[in-house]
Each structure stands twice: as structure tokens, then as C-alpha cells.
Amino acid sequence: MDEGQNTTTAGRIAEAIGERIISGTLPPDAPLRQDHVAHEFHSSHVPVREAFRQLEAQHLVVAVPRRGVRVAPLDTKSVKEIAEMRAALEVVALRNAAPKFTSAHLARIEVALVEGDNAETVEEFEMANRAFHHALVAPCAMPRLLASLDGLQLANSRLVFAMARNAGWRPRPSQDHRVILQALRARNIEQACSLLARHIQTIERLALPAA
Amino acid sequence: MDEGQNTTTAGRIAEAIGERIISGTLPPDAPLRQDHVAHEFHSSHVPVREAFRQLEAQHLVVAVPRRGVRVAPLDTKSVKEIAEMRAALEVVALRNAAPKFTSAHLARIEVALVEGDNAETVEEFEMANRAFHHALVAPCAMPRLLASLDGLQLANSRLVFAMARNAGWRPRPSQDHRVILQALRARNIEQACSLLARHIQTIERLALPAA
DNA sequence: CCATCATAGATTATCTATCATAAAAACGGG
DNA sequence: CCCGTTTTTATGATAGATAATCTATGATGG
Incomplete structure (x- = not known):
């Protein structure tokens, strides 16, 4: 990691x-x-x-x-910016990674998924979340893209922790992750991509509830 | 600049x-x-x-x-990678920038366009090309996204210069840029975005002719 | 005799310690 | 409220120490 x-x-x-x-x-x-x-x-x-x-x-x-x-300051405008960049880049990465998926890759994704469901703290949840998204995109073998996504993930984690400190946090199962994995198992790459994009934008909406 | x-x-x-x-x-x-x-x-x-x-x-x-x-090494795989990242991110940037375009913005885009058409050397062409793409995305006011695009532009310029040294270069008018500007003037943002994405991927095809 | 390995010296990155300079911030009168 | 002085701090220079890598030479074994 x-x-x-x-x-x-x-x-x-x-x-x-x-x-x-x-x-x-x-x-x-x-x-x-x-x-x-x-x-x-x-x-x-x-x-x-x-x-x-x-x-x-x-x-x-x-x-x-x-x-x-x-x-670095932490403003609400960068929340939207990071979400849009992540959505665009992770879709590119997933589109390139998905054709290379083996059952071992899918198993690793599922492990990260259940670890996220079982998380008790924000830290555990974020770690599992990072592992899930990383497992989704890693097989694309595009080093520059993966480095960019790593940086965006880090910035996203920072936002998640800041929100958790402000507004509290309670564990909740991530249905989004599950349906993405289902689409991938069904080899429906385009559906997985659009689900992933919507999922990432959902996080943004979670961060800015009233906006 | x-x-x-x-x-x-x-x-x-x-x-x-x-x-x-x-x-x-x-x-x-x-x-x-x-x-x-x-x-x-x-x-x-x-x-x-x-x-x-x-x-x-x-x-x-x-x-x-x-x-x-x-x-850093210069391999053909990174050509594809950079093109895909640029295509994805520039579309996001343009979608956020286009609603803010004033006639002054459009004029600046056109200036860069004709400077590219009048370029005699690769260096002049690349400078105008950078100015064109920068003018397209700058009004989006997303600093992190713009920084990423700057880095990708730089890497792209490096590839262009390397290709020019290997395969020669002759000035050619960029019809792609013109139709993108036309779509923007017509306030057809979605068309401009898809034209832009295709344009960037075209550069990749230009770099890898036989692949 | 050739190949593989080992060792010694040179090269170079990395880091410490100390000092010098200059710019910004803090302070203190007028 | 403004202006000069002091203090703090970033920036950079220099010298030296350490350690890792590279090179080349030589030894050993097949």
C-alpha cells in the first residue's frame, strides 16, 4: 500500500x-x-x-x-474539483483495467468491500475504501494515471476525515461498491464505469449536503 | 504563461x-x-x-x-496514457469553463488558433497549441485540475518535439481547433466536449501511426 | 582458457553542522 | 497611524562525513 x-x-x-x-x-x-x-x-x-x-x-x-x-487550506470548492477529477480519471482507469481482471483481482476487490462494511471507525473505513478503489484501477498498468489517482485519493481522505470530525461518522454499508462489483463480475464494463462515476459524485454530495 | x-x-x-x-x-x-x-x-x-x-x-x-x-524515459505506452488522461480532464475542464466564456475569452481562443495556423516551426506551433488548450480550460477556475493539465501539456509537448525530431514536421492548419471554436460560439458545449476529446485522441493516433 | 565471483578504489548521493544573507514579521516610539 | 529597528525565519553556501553504487582488477573454479 x-x-x-x-x-x-x-x-x-x-x-x-x-x-x-x-x-x-x-x-x-x-x-x-x-x-x-x-x-x-x-x-x-x-x-x-x-x-x-x-x-x-x-x-x-x-x-x-x-x-x-x-x-493547504480545505475549502468546499476543492471538494467538487477533486470529485470531478476522480470521477473522470477513475473511469478511464477502470475501462483500461477491467478487461484485464482475473478472478484473483475480483476477489481482492471483494475483500476490500467487506472490510469496508465491517469497519468500525472512519480510519478503518477509509483504508478499506482506498483499497477498494485501488484494486479497481491498479490492473490498468498506467503509472502516471495511478499516481494522479493516488494523490486525489489522499486529498479525498483528508476531506473525509475533516467531515467526520465536524459532523460525526457512523458505519454504513456501501451499496455502491457492491453493485459496481456485480457489474464487473457480469463483464458489463460500461455499466460499471457509469456506476463508478456516479458513486464518486455521490461522495461529493455527501460532503456538501445543502449546496 | x-x-x-x-x-x-x-x-x-x-x-x-x-x-x-x-x-x-x-x-x-x-x-x-x-x-x-x-x-x-x-x-x-x-x-x-x-x-x-x-x-x-x-x-x-x-x-x-x-x-x-x-x-524520464519516453516510451510509446505513455503516449497513450497521457492522451487518455488529457482527453478526460480537458473535457471536465471545458464543461466547467464553457458556461463562463465571454467574448473576450472566445477572442483569445481564436488568437491562439490563428497563431497555430501561421506557425512556421514546431516550437511556434506547440506554443500556440498550448495557448489554445490553455485558453479553453482556464476559465473553469479549478486550480488543481489546471495544474494537472499543465503537467500533461508539458509531457505532451515533449512527445511532440521528440516526434518532430524523428519524423520531421511541416506546418498544417488545425481544422480540429476551428470546429471546436465554432461549437463553442454556437454555445453547443456538449458537441465541443466530444470534439475536444476526439481531437486529443487524434494526436495520439498521429504519434503511433502503425499501432 | 573462460566464466563467475570477490575485493578495492573511485565516484557520487545523502545528510550534518555551521554560518551568512535577506526578507518578512513584530515591536516600539514618534 | 506611520516609520524605523529588532527579531525571526527562509534561503543558500560551504565543508565534511557517511554510505551506497559503480568500475575494474584479480582470484577462484569449472
């Missing part, structure tokens, strides 16, 4: 800070001072700066020259 | 190296040694490392830990 980029200290720092941003431990707009981070991770400021660049590329922080970086 | 990130040394280095990669001055798989780059830009290795991270995020170089970075 993780890329194992933790071989270098910069990667390790980026991973740790990124996790804090996604989980909400670091709130939006919080400033990140490089000397403080360097001291915390027992390193110098050079790898910290590299980690900041990585996080900037993931849109998890925003950097303004000569003023350092701060946690 | 450029974001003016050249306020910092790392940004300046990343911009310069990126331009060389896109233009083909730096061939695929060429190694980039940080001390060499630092010496060339009269800087230390610290901003060079940051620049490498930026280029890595743009998929212009690939970094392997403890072995430095090299120019």
Missing part, C-alpha cells in the same frame, strides 16, 4: 507530515517551520526542504517564497 | 532543466548529476536537490534513491 519511499530521510519526513495533514492532526493553514520539523525528526533542514517540496507536489502544503510552507 | 516561480534558485533551476528535457536538449535516460548542475548554475547542491524534486513531481525525471536522477 505504501510505496516504501522511506529509504531516504526526506521521504520519511514527507510521509509522516503528510499523514498528519490527511488525518487532520495538522489543521489547515498551520505553518510548518523547517527548523522545528528538522529538530523533531533529528535531521538538518536540507531533507526537510525536500520533504516540503514533495508535499507541495501532492498539494498537501502550499509554499510561498521566503515565507515557508503551510498546510 | 509561466508562473514566475523563478523567485527562488531551486525554481529557476527546475525551470531551466525542465525546458531542456521538454525540448529534447536533454535526451531520455540522461543522468543528471547534482554537483555538475550546481556548478553550472553557480549554486550549491541544496537548491539543485529541491529542483530535482520538483521535476520528479512533474514526471520529467525519475529518481532512484542513492543513485540520483535521470531524465
